[in-house]
Amino acid sequence: MALFLSTYVNKVDRKGRVSVPAAWRAVLTADSPKGENFQGIVAYSSFVHSCIEACGLARIQLLSDSIDALDPFSDERDAFATAILGGSQQLPFDPEGRVGLPQELMEAACITEQAAFVGKGATFEIWEPKAYAEYAAKAREAAKAKRGALRLAGKGDAT
DSSP states (O other), X not given: OOOBOSEEEEEBOTTSEEEOOHHHHHHHHHTSOTTOOOOEEEEEEOSSXXXXXXXXXXXXXXXXXXXXXXXXXXXXXXXXXXXXXXXXXXXXXXXXXXXXXXXXXXXXXXXXXXXXXXEOBSOEEEEOHHHHHHHHHHHHHHHHHTGGGOOOTTSTTOO
């Protein structure tokens, strides 16, 4: 599974194209499910923050599998399928490693001239840089306040 780390701020051109960080492009290409030729990202409007959520095809497949595991006639399944799968767009890399961000996703995230790519482990987000800086400051304070709750997976109480 892909692992996205760090934060990168890249310029968005007049056509809405933005370069995906080179290290992430390599991970996304290597992480593509067997038999899939798609090289790019899958993006959808976040329903948690004012940003774009994105991942590779392998991750969206896991999300789809998780949605399929819900009761097929439940409101929850329908809501997740609509919000995530129905709102997802496959954005292929161009020869320069850029993707074209759809206007509706850019507007929802207030992205205009620059985009901050924020690694979140198995996924990443694309933010308007000033909005991300404000959110990151609040997130850091919250993490500092709750730092005792974080444990290394598989290590018991060791930190």
